[in-house]
Amino acid sequence: MDQLLWRVLPLLTLLISFSLFFYLQSPIIKLPGDECSLLPYSHYWISSKRILTSQGFISGSVEINEGKIVSIVEGYGKKDNSVHQVIDYGDAVVMPGLIDVHVHLDEPGRTDWEGFVTGTQAAAAGGVTTVVDMPLNNHPTTMSKETLELKLEAAEDKIYVDVGFWGGLVPENAQNTSILEGLLDAGVLGLKSFMCPSGIDDFPMTTIEHIKEGLSVLAKYRRPLLVHSEIQQDSESSSELEGNGDPHSYKTYLDTRPPSWEEAAIKELVDATKDTRIGGSLEGAHVHIVHLSDSSASLDLIKEAKRRGDSISIETCPHYLTFSSEEIPDKDTRYKCSPPIRDASNREKLWEALLDGHIDLLSSDHSPTVPKLKLLKEGDFLKAWGGISSLQFDLPVTWSYGKKHGLTLEKLSLLWSQKPAKLAGLESKGAIAVGNHADIVVWQPEVEFDLNDDYPVFIKHPSLSAYMGSRLAGKVLDTFVRGNLVFKDGKHAPAACGVPILAK
């Protein structure tokens, strides 16, 4: 009997110490009712042969505990599944989650257009772990502390990924800097303004004088101003064409918004940004040109400003890199946006600028509406709502077209995670690095899929997206936001546990 005991005892001790080990790790066991994550633990390792860290690709594991990345270990297969909670992704790519800094979520006020639930579920399904919401299309527009508070209230328990907010710079608050300071103190990550009509009555356009006022306030806060850079030109040709062309033809619309609109706005902006240089009167302020379409004179002006040392950056969007005006079918208003999608040679020059680093980052400018206002049946390009619907497809669209142009995964991540994090001032996001939020997308660049009616699309109005019907490469498997597995195999976590991001 004694002998038997001596044989069993070491085994028993081993068993007890194992159980104790797991018990002590037990923050990994979440409280019942915590429905933020599809994982039952919060301390675990992600392993893969292709992990894109801030130091480049490694084969190995990322340790995640309580929402943060706590260690990164090289050597795939080194983590023993029987001792640790390991999620082994094989050769799927593990990359920082995408940060989409230009999204119109339209809530409160126009939840029938999009909304926090649908928009952020679409983001999670597309590997986008943070979105920054635009101050317009929601009603009221976000241009004061009070209207930001309405946004925050509306977002409560509805966001599946983290959400930051841009505030609006409009004539009213540009002339009353205490409203502007109140808005910035309340936590918007920066401001956004339009140099042409925005299409929304309670978001009026700003002149360069308003913009300079805004920049002088922003300089103190060291936060950026994002500008929709088009100024309407009263050239005879544009007004003539607006009246006379066939509204069902895309070219009619294209001709009403020539590149000279973008050029005129950017000319005024780069004149102002010379003061953002070190030692200048606007040092600390930064101008970010949103959704650049014109890859000729407008781009040259910005390149020159950058060379001089101005604090200025540019984004473009996948639709300008994917589509071309020649290919847009008559009456297909899904492609209408401003500035407009231009011809194929313009698109190729945009790719060149993107790959050469002259264009800093990518964003979706996801700007949906209700199908009725997109006039899909009538097909009237002049009257239809301008805006592209694409949030869920940022990653596969960029990759599908980008790889043909020589885009690498490293560059893709720079454009979609690292640079956007920098623009929005999100210091703990945008890279897989120790100490950062565990915001991660796991995806298979080589896997193709058809974006057809059977595909699970979470944006509110899939029929408005010009990408529907296309075949894309790059399948998102899983998405983690601050360590919570928020999306897996087509399903979201039961609760919406994204966090509103406010600047301090």
Ligand SMILES: NC(=O)NC(NC(N)=O)C(=O)[O-]
């Ligand atoms: N009111 C809008 O959402 N406008 C948007 N519309 C586009 N891009 O067509 C935009 O970002 O300018």
Ligand SMILES: [Zn+2]
């Ligand atoms: Zn715009």
Ligand SMILES: [Zn+2]
């Ligand atoms: Zn927009």
